[in-house]
Amino acid sequence: MTGTESAQASAPKIGPPLWLLAELTYRCPLQCPYCSNPLDYAQNDQELTTEQWVSVLRQGREMGAAQLGFSGGEPLVRQDLPELITEARQLGYYSNLITSGLGLTEDKVLAFRDAGLDHIQVSFQASDPELNNAVAGSRKAFEQKLAMARAVKDAGYPMVLNFVIHRHNIHQMTDIIDLCERLGADYVELATCQYYGWAFKNREGLMPSKAQLIKAEAEVNERRRMLSEAGSAMKLIFVTPDYYEERPKACMNGWGSLFLTVAPDGTALPCHSARLLPIEFPNVQSQSLQSIWYDSPGFNHYRGDSWMPEPCRSCDEKGKDFGGCRCQAYLLTGNADNADPVCSKSPEHDRILAARRAADHATAGLEDLSYRNPTNSRLFYRG
């Protein structure tokens, strides 16, 4: 007994997963070249059944999850979405629908509200139809998004608009914020691409230069000042690329600390990118969520700090940033144990510096990017 107790005392205390991200499907009508889904997503078209998702939601809520994201792919392609929303509300989740707006209708917006959906986030690709539709790989996307953003607002939801920012639209900050003001947005996420999945593949064609970033930050700050003076409640959230930082982000607030993602086929992940790591992750079809979160080797792999090599091991900031992002370490150094190379203390920080230099001289146009679609995806597992 004593032995067990002391072993428990020395292990890092594991809190409950407060956020559950349900990636209902990888199917999507858009082809955004920065999609966070795996490059080889088309290889895996298995999806959990409605009953299996309901079980995941129940188990997650039981464990303490309060925030629930319905994401994808495009979650609207799942015909059972209304059922899942109803279940989520009954369980007491705060549920968020992360959507491109394609496939949404005014009737669905109202029906989801009545079923208890709390929030719909509509993503845009740019402030004008031409660029928006070119990035999305869809000719009618922009008009549909505008209509759905308005429908969301009219139905009484908080309006959250998300723009993924990259070198081809970062000059539009002011226009984007103006558009959001006209639409009456409550929150605007200006999220610079994070370089995983398709965005990593297309990084050279997406990453803004330092000069572009500085200009954009100044524009956002100016708009913030104006909004604050006007007493506007519209909140601007500008996520800048960590490639221009000298210290890494505290990725996911620590591995297996708050976030639990369930991929379309039931694979449970500590974040939506972790699938690219050479680590075996458990599946909700063969294990309870409880044992996945607390006991599985995959979720315990990077908990605590005993796994850290130098320079993280002896770093006095390791409790703050947890060594950064494991996926980024893996993508850039080939070993997920390493310090995130964003950190200037990382011996491989030069990879970040090289990416910054490349961004200063990049010439690739939108047409040079690899778009996220089944044909391109197949290239990544056939080869």
Place this chain on the structure above:
Amino acid sequence: MPKFRPGFRFQWEPAQNAHVLLYPEGMVRLNESAGAILAEVDGQRSVADIVAALEQRFPEAGPLADDVTGFLQDAEQQHWITLS
């Protein structure tokens, strides 16, 4: 008349042993006094009503008007609630 803004939900979370405020992709874990004050916000009662209710519930705490009003003003600045 304090009222939660659209998209904000206040509820008790047993796993966190606390009241929380949930909003689009975010959550604030509230301390005991914040939880007790926001529990009274129903969009029907005025600040004065809320103060009176809390003073009745916590007689040992003495007059609460300043603390409650100050907190509700903060909550308005955070855009959690509207006051008018």
